[in-house]
Amino acid sequence: MAHENLIEITEQTHPVIIDLAYASDKNFTGKPIYTKSACFLHKDAEKHLQIAISIAHSMGYRFKIFDAFRPLEAQWALWHHTPNDNYVSHPERGSIPHCRGVAVDLTLIDSNNHELDMGTPFDDFETIAHHGNLSVSQEAITNRCLLMGIMTTAGWDFFRNEWWHYQLFNVKDNYIALDDHTAQTNLCQH
Numbered sequence: 001m002a003h004e005n006l007i008e009i010t011e012q013t014h015p016v017i018i019d020l021a022y023a024s025d026k027n028f029t030g031k032p033i034y035t036k037s038a039c040f041l042h043k044d045a046e047k048h049l050q051i052a053i054s055i056a057h058s059m060g061y062r063f064k065i066f067d068a069f070r071p072l073e074a075q076w077a078l079w080h081h082t083p084n085d086n087y088v089s090h091p092e093r094g095s096i097p098h099c100r101g102v103a104v105d106l107t108l109i110d111s112n113n114h115e116l117d118m119g120t121p122f123d124d125f126e127t128i129a130h131h132g133n134l135s136v137s138q139e140a141i142t143n144r145c146l147l148m149g150i151m152t153t154a155g156w157d158f159f160r161n162e163w164w165h166y167q168l169f170n171v172k173d174n175y176i177a178l179d180d181h182t183a184q185t186n187l188c189q190h
Helices: 043-058 072-081 138-153 180-184
Strands: 006-009 016-018 039-042 062-067 103-109 165-167
Touching (some): 043 138, 072 180, 103 138
Antiparallel strands (some): 062 103, 103 165
16 A cells, blocks of 8 residues: 655645645634644645646646645544534544545636635535535636546546545555654655
């Protein structure tokens, strides 16, 4: 099983905006969940992110990243706050792709760094945030389809309940969940 080699994603190494929701109080819990504001992906996921970045760039867009690798400790904190399997995976039952470093939560931004209208904010735990929900504006439907097209073309799978969440395929079979300590020993010198 691949479990090593987390790569840090920064605004200096990747042409993205990093706005980690769980490193601040601007998330559904109302308090910081992460002890450190740093964005990491498994090396396999980082390769797919690079492809998505290139596709988005060719269309005049960039990404804003809200979340990527999430240590198991943070997953437990989210679960204890909101034990809802529709939006927060139970750390012992779910495949928790974020804890494996192979999931990313993001949106598209334009050349002025404005987020495209997706119909809801990140981490909206209502059905209106689901892919295919036609209750949002036509512009939001188009933007969600644009984001999904870019990400799936770059080799990502999507989670039907969250327009912002993308993950690699077969994560449970190919990657292990990492706690904060184990993740620190698996950082790639990039």
